[in-house]
Amino acid sequence: MYYLSKELFFPNVSYADRDGVLAIGGDLSSERLQLAYTSGIFPWFEVGEPIMWWSPNPRMVLFLDELIVSKSMRNILNRDVFTVTFNQNFRDVISNCQNIKRNGQNGTWITNDMIEAYCKLHELGIAKSVEVWQDSVLVGGLYGIDLEHVFCGESMFSKVSNASKVAFVALVNQLKIENYKLLDCQVYNPHLESLGCREIKRNEFMRILKKE
Secondary structure, three states: EEEEEEOOOOOOOOOOOOOOOOEEEEOHHHHHHHHHHHHHOOEEEOOOOOOOEEEEOEEEEEOOOOOOHHHHHHHHOOOOEEEEEEOOOOOHHHHHHHHHOOOOOOOOOOOHHHHHHHHHHOOOEEEEEEEEEEEOOEEEEEEEEEEOOOEEEEEEEEEOOHHHHHHHHHHHHHHOOOOOOOOEEEEHHHHHHHHHOOEEOHHHHHHHOOOO
């Protein structure tokens, strides 16, 4: 594991340990975060811990044409139960992702410092959000980092059933329109798998990320 200094640097992702941890320390400056994502690295740590930087192998991703939309989900989309917007309320989306209770988790990895760091990236046009509304109330959404050919999903939330799925489907459809190559979902979970995401080797992910 590498210990980062103030120097704007990350080691090659091949140096990550078995769990995917690559480095520790550094900061959450816009410059460092941009370098991290373009290098296949992301921060993930809990309140009170030092900043930890990850590049897991394998990597959970969605190839856009492999999106799975269930029949019940299609019915919801066709009924226009929700309204979807893009980049209209980034701070509220990331704040809800911080505060939403999740099964099996006692706390959150989205610290207040991370919220401010990603809001700065949003102001730069790099971090983006999808909002899902019901009767003019924000009930779901997601946010992530836009690398223009790969979208790195960070977190999503839902206050009513299916709202986060609506955000996910809306994002994928927009990425298809704009000819993106991949939606990065970072690490495995069964919910993502149910939507069509799958794990690929880190080397394959890096080839796509670097346009090789």
